[in-house]
Each structure stands twice: as structure tokens, then as C-alpha cells.
Amino acid sequence: MINQVQLHPQNPQEEMIAYCKQNHILTEAWSPLIQGQAFKRELLIETAEKYGVSVAQLCIRWIFQKALCPCRSPQHPSESKITRIFSDFPFPTRIWKKSRLCVPTAQLAIRRMSHARTRLWDFKKMNSKCTRMSEILCFACIFCAEIAFFRRI
Amino acid sequence: MNSIQDCYSLYNGVNVPCVAFGTWKMPDAVAESSVACAIQNGYRHIDTALAYQNECGVGAGVRKGGVRREELFLVSKLPNDFHGYEKAIAACERSLQNLGVDYLDAYLIHWPVLVENQDHLEEDLCDTWRAFERLYADGKLRAIGTSNFLEAHIDLLKANFKITR
Numbered sequence: 482m483i484n485q486v487q488l489h490p491q492n493p494q495e496e497m498i499a500y501c502k503q504n505h506i507l508t509e510a511w512s513p514l515i516q517g518q519a520f521k522r523e524l525l526i527e528t529a530e531k532y533g534v535s536v537a538q539l540c541i542r543w544i545f546q547k548a549l550c551p552c553r554s555p556q557h558p559s560e561s562k563i564t565r566i567f568s569d570f571p572f573p574t575r576i577w578k579k580s581r582l583c584v585p586t587a588q589l590a591i592r593r594m595s596h597a598r599t600r601l602w603d604f605k606k607m608n609s610k611c612t613r614m615s616e617i618l619c620f621a622c623i624f625c626a627e628i629a630f631f632r633r634i
Numbered sequence: 635m636n637s638i639q640d641c642y643s644l645y646n647g648v649n650v651p652c653v654a655f656g657t658w659k660m661p662d663a664v665a666e667s668s669v670a671c672a673i674q675n676g677y678r679h680i681d682t683a684l685a686y687q688n689e690c691g692v693g694a695g696v697r698k699g700g701v702r703r704e705e706l707f708l709v710s711k712l713p714n715d716f717h718g719y720e721k722a723i724a725a726c727e728r729s730l731q732n733l734g735v736d737y738l739d740a741y742l743i744h745w746p747v748l749v750e751n752q753d754h755l756e757e758d759l760c761d762t763w764r765a766f767e768r769l770y771a772d773g774k775l776r777a778i779g780t781s782n783f784l785e786a787h788i789d790l791l792k793a794n795f796k797i798t799r
Contacts, residue, residue, distance in 0.1 A: 482644065482645065482777070482778060482779050482780070482797065482798060482799050483644070483650070483740055483742060483777060483778075483779030483780070484779060484780045484781065484783050484788065485681075485742055485779070485780075485781040485782070486781065486782055486783075487782070496785070497784070497785065500785045500788070504788065504792070504798070504799055505644075505645040505799035506645075506779075506788070506799060507642055507644055507650060507779075509654060509681075511656065511658075511781075541653075545635050545652070548642070550642060550650060550652055550653065550654060550679075551653055551654065552653075552654035552655075552656045552679075552681050553653075553654070553655070553656050554655075554656030554657055554658040554659060554660070554681075555656075555668070556659060558660070558664065558668040558671075560671050560675075563655075563668060563671050563672050563675060563677075564671075564675045566638065566653065567638065567675070567676065
């Protein structure tokens with residue numbers, strides 16, 4: 482079985498990775514480059530410079546070191562953009578230390594909501610706001626519901 | 635991992651090439667050319683979804699890529715408004731048709747989220763997974779999975795089904 486989740490240095494999902502490993506589930510990582518935001522994160526830029534690799538190489542390598550499968554959707558894909566990943570292979574050494582970056586992203590928001598409300602299925606309430614299947618809308622709903630929830634307390 | 639074609643193994647022995655080529659936000663024409671380019675350059679794992687509305691383009695790109703079907707690992711996903719047994723079977727058939735293939739290497743539940751009948755999330759997830767197991771048994775899917783699931787969602791499947799690893 483596979484579980485594909487949003488996973489990158491900013492959303493390391495350590496509990497989920499451990500859970501999946503324990504249950505023989507392969508974790509795939511969507512948005513391994515934080516949807517392009519990785520190139521703006523100072524810690525990632527500094528770390529990449531320190532090890533003489535690109536930010537993209539660093540993020541992909543970080544995922545491989547966790548024995549996960551990155552799933553990257555290049556935007557405006559050109560041949561050079563598509564083939565750039567080959568300069569990242571092989572990945573022989575471990576260079577990455579534990580991520581210091583951690584801010585809420587979609588997955589974390591879902592997790593926080595279901596923890597905060599203790600009942601997992603409560604987050605179906607926020608789904609009622611989703612009128613379309615679009616992921617973007619789902620994200621928007623999750624964040625709106627979260628904000629509404631935290632305002633209430 | 636020494637090459638983009640090195641694989642992870644799933645519990646059922648199916649090999650998954652270690653890097654997926656994602657196609658989110660690519661319109662059909664872009665998906666077609668970039669998937670073909672990706673395959674010609676060594677990618678073997680292609681990831682799409684019915685919700686991306688580009689499966690036809692991805693399918694065309696796969697054919698253009700010129701690599702035998704069995705060397706590829708093709709993944710699609712069930713959209714949020716297709717939960718439930720019958721609907722899931724129909725959605726999978728639609729993906730197969732769009733992609734122009736007779737099996738998928740993996741089919742995932744895109745989100746643990748329903749568009750309608752939110753009160754039936756647990757039942758619907760179970761009905762959907764029942765359909766996934768059926769499609770898997772029928773040989774239409776080589777592996778099944780989920781996307782954006784939390785531990786509790788997977789626990790729900792574990793409590794009710796055989797194929798959860």
C-alpha cells in the first residue's frame with residue numbers, strides 16, 4: 482500500500498513516516514520542493530550552499546534519506562527542468578540534519594484540527610464548505626475552518 | 635538510490651520506481667509533451683489524478699514516450715466526489731479509459747474528504763476501499779493506496795480490510 486502526503490523539510494511528517502514504516506506502507510512525498518517555496522527558505526539556501534548542492538538537490542536528497550518516494554510536478558516544465566534531477570544522482574552520503582523549519586501547512590492543519598477536536602471525523606464539517614473537488618478549494622476550506630476554530634477558543 | 639529507475643518494494647512485491655513524475659496543474663498538451671520527455675529521459679513512475687483533468691494528455695505522453703507499458707509505473711487517484719463502491723469502480727474505469735490503459739500500477743484515494751454526505755465519511759471510505767480491493771483482485775490495479783490520509787484514516791481501513799499494507 483502507498484500513502485502519498487505533503488512532505489518536505491518544512492512539513493517533515495515524522496509521525497506519519499514512522500506509522501507507515503511500521504505498517505509496511507510506502508510514503509510518497511508530494512510538493513518535495515514546498516511548491517517552489519524551498520528556493521526562498523533561508524535555512525535551505527544556507528544548508529545547500531554549505532554542502533555545495535542546489536536547494537532542489539537538498540530537498541530531494543532529504544526525502545531519499547528517509548527512504549521515501551518524491552513526487553514532483555514541475556511547473557512550466559521544460560526539458561532541462563525535467564532532466565535536472567539526473568544531476569542529483571547518485572545519493573551516496575547523508576548530509577542532512579533534522580529540520581529546524583516547521584510551520585503549519587495543509588497536512589499539519591488537518592492534523593492539528595483532528596487533534597484539537599479529539600474526534601477525527603469532526604473535520605467532515607469543514608468539508609461541507611467544499612463544493613468542488615479541487616484541491617485548492619480543499620486547502621482553502623481547511624485553513625478557513627482552522628481559523629474559525631481557533632477564533633472560537 | 636543510484637538511479638531514477640531504482641525501486642522501492644511494496645509489501646505485495648510490486649516495485650515502485652523511486653522518483654515520481656508529477657503532473658499536477660499541467661493541461662493536457664503540456665502533460666503530453668512533458669510526460670513523453672520525462673519517460674524518454676528515464677522516468678518510469680508517472681503520477682496523475684482524475685482531478686488534474688489531464689489523464690488523456692498523460693496517456694498520450696505515455697504512448698509517445700516509447701517505453702513498454704510494463705516498464706512504467708502509472709498512478710492515478712480517485713476524486714473526492716467519487717467515494718462509494720459503485721462510483722469508485724466507475725471513476726477507476728474512467729481513469730483507465732482516459733489514460734488508454736487496461737490496468738494501473740497504483741490507484742490512490744486522493745483525499746479522505748467527501749464532497750457530499752459528509753456524515754457518512756467512515757462508511758464511504760470503507761465502501762471505496764471495498765471497491766479498490768475488488769479492482770485489485772480483478773487485476774485492474776497492481777497496488778492500491780491513499781493520499782493525504784492521517785493515521786486514524788488508515789487505522790479505519792486496517793480495522794475493516796485485508797489489504798492495508
